[in-house]
Amino acid sequence: MALIVKKFGGSSVATPEKIMAVAERVIREKGPEDRIVVVVSAMGDTTDDLIDLASKIDECAAGREMDMLLATGEQVSIALLAMALQKLGHPAVSLTGGQAGIMTSPHHRKAKIIDIKPERVLAELAQGKIVVVAGFQGITASGDITTLGRGGSDTTAVALAGALKADVCEIFTDVDGVYSADPRVVAHARRMREITYREMLEMARLGAVVMQPRAVEMGSHCQVPIHVRSTFTNKPGTIIREGYTVEEREFIIRGVTHDTNVVKIAVLGVPDRPGVAYKVFSALAKANIDVDMIVQSIRNADKNINDIVFTIAKPDLPQARAIIAEVGKELGVLGIVVEENVAKVSVVGAGMLGSPGIASTMFGALADAGINIEVISTSEISISCLVRADRVKDAVNAIHARFFPEEQETN
Amino acid sequence: MALIVKKFGGSSVATPEKIMAVAERVIREKGPEDRIVVVVSAMGDTTDDLIDLASKIDECAAGREMDMLLATGEQVSIALLAMALQKLGHPAVSLTGGQAGIMTSPHHRKAKIIDIKPERVLAELAQGKIVVVAGFQGITASGDITTLGRGGSDTTAVALAGALKADVCEIFTDVDGVYSADPRVVAHARRMREITYREMLEMARLGAVVMQPRAVEMGSHCQVPIHVRSTFTNKPGTIIREGYTVEEREFIIRGVTHDTNVVKIAVLGVPDRPGVAYKVFSALAKANIDVDMIVQSIRNADKNINDIVFTIAKPDLPQARAIIAEVGKELGVLGIVVEENVAKVSVVGAGMLGSPGIASTMFGALADAGINIEVISTSEISISCLVRADRVKDAVNAIHARFFPEEQETN
Numbered sequence: 006m007a008l009i010v011k012k013f014g015g016s017s018v019a020t021p022e023k024i025m026a027v028a029e030r031v032i033r034e035k036g037p038e039d040r041i042v043v044v045v046s047a048m049g050d051t052t053d054d055l056i057d058l059a060s061k062i063d064e065c066a067a068g069r070e071m072d073m074l075l076a077t078g079e080q081v082s083i084a085l086l087a088m089a090l091q092k093l094g095h096p097a098v099s100l101t102g103g104q105a106g107i108m109t110s111p112h113h114r115k116a117k118i119i120d121i122k123p124e125r126v127l128a129e130l131a132q133g134k135i136v137v138v139a140g141f142q143g144i145t146a147s148g149d150i151t152t153l154g155r156g157g158s159d160t161t162a163v164a165l166a167g168a169l170k171a172d173v174c175e176i177f178t179d180v181d182g183v184y185s186a187d188p189r190v191v192a193h194a195r196r197m198r199e200i201t202y203r204e205m206l207e208m209a210r211l212g213a214v215v216m217q218p219r220a221v222e223m224g225s226h227c228q229v230p231i232h233v234r235s236t237f238t239n240k241p242g243t244i245i246r247e248g249y250t251v252e253e254r255e256f257i258i259r260g261v262t263h264d265t266n267v268v269k270i271a272v273l274g275v276p277d278r279p280g281v282a283y284k285v286f287s288a289l290a291k292a293n294i295d296v297d298m299i300v301q302s303i304r305n306a307d308k309n310i311n312d313i314v315f316t317i318a319k320p321d322l323p324q325a326r327a328i329i330a331e332v333g334k335e336l337g338v339l340g341i342v343v344e345e346n347v348a349k350v351s352v353v354g355a356g357m358l359g360s361p362g363i364a365s366t367m368f369g370a371l372a373d374a375g376i377n378i379e380v381i382s383t384s385e386i387s388i389s390c391l392v393r394a395d396r397v398k399d400a401v402n403a404i405h406a407r408f409f410p411e412e413q414e415t416n
Numbered sequence: 417m418a419l420i421v422k423k424f425g426g427s428s429v430a431t432p433e434k435i436m437a438v439a440e441r442v443i444r445e446k447g448p449e450d451r452i453v454v455v456v457s458a459m460g461d462t463t464d465d466l467i468d469l470a471s472k473i474d475e476c477a478a479g480r481e482m483d484m485l486l487a488t489g490e491q492v493s494i495a496l497l498a499m500a501l502q503k504l505g506h507p508a509v510s511l512t513g514g515q516a517g518i519m520t521s522p523h524h525r526k527a528k529i530i531d532i533k534p535e536r537v538l539a540e541l542a543q544g545k546i547v548v549v550a551g552f553q554g555i556t557a558s559g560d561i562t563t564l565g566r567g568g569s570d571t572t573a574v575a576l577a578g579a580l581k582a583d584v585c586e587i588f589t590d591v592d593g594v595y596s597a598d599p600r601v602v603a604h605a606r607r608m609r610e611i612t613y614r615e616m617l618e619m620a621r622l623g624a625v626v627m628q629p630r631a632v633e634m635g636s637h638c639q640v641p642i643h644v645r646s647t648f649t650n651k652p653g654t655i656i657r658e659g660y661t662v663e664e665r666e667f668i669i670r671g672v673t674h675d676t677n678v679v680k681i682a683v684l685g686v687p688d689r690p691g692v693a694y695k696v697f698s699a700l701a702k703a704n705i706d707v708d709m710i711v712q713s714i715r716n717a718d719k720n721i722n723d724i725v726f727t728i729a730k731p732d733l734p735q736a737r738a739i740i741a742e743v744g745k746e747l748g749v750l751g752i753v754v755e756e757n758v759a760k761v762s763v764v765g766a767g768m769l770g771s772p773g774i775a776s777t778m779f780g781a782l783a784d785a786g787i788n789i790e791v792i793s794t795s796e797i798s799i800s801c802l803v804r805a806d807r808v809k810d811a812v813n814a815i816h817a818r819f820f821p822e823e824q825e826t827n
């Protein structure tokens with residue numbers, strides 16, 4: 006007699022036929038005593054179509070009216086899914102975010118869930134109904150409709166699962182779980198049976214976005230196990246939870262990720278005096294540019310000048326280049342070098358803290374493959390190396406082969 | 417410093433360009449101190465498209481889920497219109513039916529407005545905003561979304577105008593007012609400056625549907641003047657109100673209407689005994705078939721048998737035919753004759769009660785045009801004649817010419 010929240014994304018409900026397939030699956034998987042809540046996104050490209058429609062009126066429409074508009078997308082899909090469940094003979098009811106008690110902050114288009122009032126959902130479940138809830142949306146204390154921003158439906162599902170004290174939140178998606186590396190890059194990548202919230206967040210930060218980090222954080226906050234599984238198959242996927250249920254973990258490293266969406270900027274010949282690094286990075290922060298890896302090295306101790314090297318996301322390059330040029334001029338630096346042919350390869354694993362030698366294994370794998378490391382950075386549960394972009398796939402494969410010998414099974 | 421509710425239908429907001437045009441008009445017509453509420457329908461064919469979408473899941477989807485679906489149509493148009501008003505520099509806010517306090521009965525797809533809580537609308541108006549409200553929809557006491565059925569947006573507008581004690585409710589439509597006859601039939605039909613609720617209702621009942629009768633009834637109930645005017649021009653249309661503001665009414669007859677959506681059924685040789693008419697008409701009533709004109713005449717006094725002739729709407733014919741065949745057999749009638757080549761022509765005017773000779777003028781006009789009258793029926797403010805359908809246009813013109821001599825002006 007489980008309480009399960011299931012979330013289906015836009016591509017799973019893109020057509021009436023697909024909605025019917027979702028309804029069939031939900032009913033098929035439901036135990037006689039199970040209580041089921043289904044969270045859905047807008048059908049297919051509906052949200053983008055609505056944004057296009059609004060842009061014909063105003064390219065920069067206000068958030069409140071935009072949310073009013075966008076919320077219709079999920080409202081259509083919940084109505085249709087409830088109809089489909091009823092058509093198949095199962096009592097069902099659709100609820101908007103507001104009706105489901107998803108209370109949010111008033112920050113339109115990027116509202117945060119601040120409370121969930123689950124009474125209505127619980128009452129409908131108690132009547133034996135499958136409850137279909139609109140993802141991505143909520144309501145403010147004053148009754149205005151809000152949307153949660155990117156990945157919002159995942160967040161709705163996990164938060165609702167937390168408020169309902171659900172046994173599990175199942176996220177149905179187009180991949181069948183979390184892999185030890187991108188299966189398109191590493192042929193022998195393994196599907197993980199389990200992974201911790203923290204590892205999942207770190208993998209997402211380092212390029213492996215299976216789920217939006219916000220939803221994972223929400224899962225960690227509410228301590229709801231999140232089961233990432235495929236819309237297209239019935240086999241189990243990966244469960245994201247606080248710790249491991251299996252007694253022995255065979256793999257300290259949970260995944261090898263890579264990220265090609267990076268650019269390296271080197272500021273050469275920066276005067277070595279207090280406040281210089283602050284000047285460079287506060288200018289970038291003011292422009293909302295996230296700086297990732299940072300290395301400062303001594304260029305010439307006699308002349309008291311250093312080199313500062315850092316990485317940013319590719320789309321930020323034009324803005325960052327202008328900012329750094331200005332700051333560089335002010336500081337009288339020797340030069341600025343931008344390198345776009347770079348990528349980041351990382352290993353992630355909560356167990357690496359207690360396991361010395363992870364870094365050297367990683368560096369060894371890269372050295373044996375003849376791949377040069379340009380920058381290194383580490384966190385508590387990850388190690389990242391910047392390499393040349395044209396060698397990143399080799400790098401991932403070399404590292405993966407070292408940490409995941411082919412004959413072994415995961416977990 | 418007027419408070420005005422304006423309603424624009426689906427064809428007025430069918431595209432982003434048309435929505436922008438509505439926004440421009442609303443701002444242009446607004447006096448500096450005016451408080452404006454705009455009620456809009458769903459864009460163009462949106463409602464039909466949503467019904468089609470639902471039918472791909474379930475031909476007979478439940479009302480609650482259907483309302484959840486259909487309500488998105490108006491939600492899209494209010495968001496876009498509010499964006500358009502803001503884009504043009506005027507503060508605006510969109511409100512769903514529920515947010516605007518439109519409280520309804522829980523009868524999905526045909527809910528009745530039972531209360532309006534205008535606090536939010538008044539608060540937004542007090543802040544100088546143009547308030548855009550979704551027509552056609554409301555919310556139940558338990559927070560479920562309902563729709564009001566046919567003509568629902570007009571009803572929303574008029575009811576809201578009543579609750580806000582608005583000075584006038586302007587209904588923008590594709591005709592520029594209420595005419596003394598259908599201008600497509602009568603070249604010299606005149607636009608009325610004023611007409612009473614009661615006359616308008618009677619004209620609608622008799623075939624001239626400019627506005628849904630429910631909205632007119634609501635106007636009468638709330639005593640809100642309704643101004644029916646064109647979306648495409650700026651000239652004034654027709655004001656529907658309780659009485660006339662002009663001192664002298666030149667025309668006792670306000671309109672000549674016609675209705676070709678009728679069928680005549682004659683039940684011949686019905687036994688003349690108590691309860692027979694009840695038997696015939698209660699069987700039709702049970703099947704929800706509206707009977708309009710009824711005439712009973714003596715066929716043969718010696719044999720104690722009568723003929724009963726009545727009219728119904730065309731779409732009800734197949735069902736009515738089956739019912740009458742069965743009842744007729746039971747009663748042992750002589751025969752049943754269905755005549756489809758009929759149409760109803762009527763004159764409507766609240767003043768006819770105190771003006772004898774209206775009926776004879778009408779009959780004279782028909783006689784002079786060589787048109788035979790098959791059935792006559794009267795109400796307090798109307799007289800209707802059933803004529804052959806192929807003569808109905810001649811009939812309308814003949815009667816109109818008699819009551820509205822060409823040289824005179826209306827009102």
